[in-house]
Amino acid sequence: MSLSGKIAVVTGGSRGIGRAICQRLAALGATVIVNYVSNPAAAEETVKSIQNAGGKAESIQFNVATPEEIETAFKKILDAHGRVDILVNNAGITRDTLLMKMKDEQWDEVLNTNLKGVFLCTKAVSRGMMKQRWGRIINITSVIGFAGNAGQANYAAAKAGIVGFTKSVAKELASRGITVNGVAPGYIVTDMTRNLSEEITNTIKGEIPMGVLGEAEDIAGAVAYLASDDARYVTGQFIHVNGGMFM
Numbered sequence: 001m002s003l004s005g006k007i008a009v010v011t012g013g014s015r016g017i018g019r020a021i022c023q024r025l026a027a028l029g030a031t032v033i034v035n036y037v038s039n040p041a042a043a044e045e046t047v048k049s050i051q052n053a054g055g056k057a058e059s060i061q062f063n064v065a066t067p068e069e070i071e072t073a074f075k076k077i078l079d080a081h082g083r084v085d086i087l088v089n090n091a092g093i094t095r096d097t098l099l100m101k102m103k104d105e106q107w108d109e110v111l112n113t114n115l116k117g118v119f120l121c122t123k124a125v126s127r128g129m130m131k132q133r134w135g136r137i138i139n140i141t142s143v144i145g146f147a148g149n150a151g152q153a154n155y156a157a158a159k160a161g162i163v164g165f166t167k168s169v170a171k172e173l174a175s176r177g178i179t180v181n182g183v184a185p186g187y188i189v190t191d192m193t194r195n196l197s198e199e200i201t202n203t204i205k206g207e208i209p210m211g212v213l214g215e216a217e218d219i220a221g222a223v224a225y226l227a228s229d230d231a232r233y234v235t236g237q238f239i240h241v242n243g244g245m246f247m
């Protein structure tokens with residue numbers, strides 16, 4: 001599997017799952033553009049780790065929920081690199097609370113970042129990918145988008161929205177050599193899940209046939225496969241990486 005010569009953009013690449021995806025794509029030869037929104041130190045750490053391993057990476061700050069920032073950022077990327085071959089829509093947030101307590105802002109923030117951000121970034125790269133008749137778009141959804149979860153109606157709606165979006169865009173772009181797929185992680189150890197109480201973590205483990213939480217690298221492996229030529233005939237699909245918790 002080689003991604004040599006490919007230009008990859010990973011949203012939310014500074015930490016957690018995104019960082020592991022950046023490192024994996026770079027290890028396979030891609031030049032990786034690491035996006036972050038608020039944490040330049042973490043993004044630099046990701047870039048340095050890739051460069052220290054002999055790979056190519058740089059960071060770029062933009063908020064995936066802000067159209068103007070996306071327009072400026074992708075123009076900058078295209079000016080510098082000429083094209084984007086691989087887009088991984090990974091950036092995501094949670095604002096968990098029960099429906100009865102959920103504020104409009106909590107709904108909007110999660111939908112804007114987790115779903116509208118996927119739409120905006122995908123739109124930003126699709127014209128260039130269509131022209132070059134090659135592209136890989138990989139969207140990170142979640143087990144919650146398929147199974148639902150009390151306290152995460154906003155997050156589940158956004159992640160389920162990614163599923164419909166992915167399938168629709170896969171149909172639109174298939175004839176142009178562009179595949180659009182998703183990866184649906186189960187519970188993965190990152191900043192997003194690190195602060196769950198021991199009680200909740202143990203309950204979650206009880207629902208996972210493999211009995212352990214996943215690692216960010218488990219997701220990176222699935223993304224690398226979908227980005228590769230091995231997956232050239234795979235589009236509109238989702239790989240569930242969840243230790244068996246949802247089948």
Ligand code: NDP
Nearest residue numbers: 012014015016017036037038039064091092142188190192
């Ligand atoms: P983390 O909280 O560890 O990292 C989130 C990343 O997204 C950071 O790089 C952050 O940047 C970036 N980010 C957040 N908001 C924005 C924004 N508005 N614009 C650009 N970047 C942004 O999350 P995970 O690594 O755990 O999650 C990554 C993806 O995987 C998410 O889509 C999440 O929903 C999904 N997922 C995670 C699971 C898990 O168990 N961890 C399970 C299922 C799905 P910065 O460093 O600047 O803050």
